[in-house]
Amino acid sequence: MTDIVGCNQCGYPKTGVVMSTTVHRNGLRYQRRKRRCHRCGASYYTIEIMEDTSERNSDTKANRLRQGHG
Numbered sequence: 001m002t003d004i005v006g007c008n009q010c011g012y013p014k015t016g017v018v019m020s021t022t023v024h025r026n027g028l029r030y031q032r033r034k035r036r037c038h039r040c041g042a043s044y045y046t047i048e049i050m051e052d053t054s055e056r057n058s059d060t061k062a063n064r065l066r067q068g069h070g
C-alpha cells in the first residue's frame, strides 16, 4: 500500500493532502482526502479504503516523508 498518489492532471508523482476525512460506510472505512498538486495546482478528491489486515504482517514499512504544510 502506497501513500503516494500522483496528480491526475499533469502526472506529478507527489501531491499534498489538504484535508482528510474518515468515512464509515458498509462496515468499511474510507479516507476521503483532498489533494493538491504542487506543480500544476490542480485539486481533487481521492477515496482510499483502509483495510484492516491484522492477520498479515509480513513486511511493515513506515514511509512517511512529509515536510511542511499549507
Ligand SMILES: [Zn+2]
Pocket (backbone or CB within 6 Å): 007, 008, 009, 010, 011, 012, 037, 038, 039, 040, 041, 042
Ligand atoms: Zn499536477
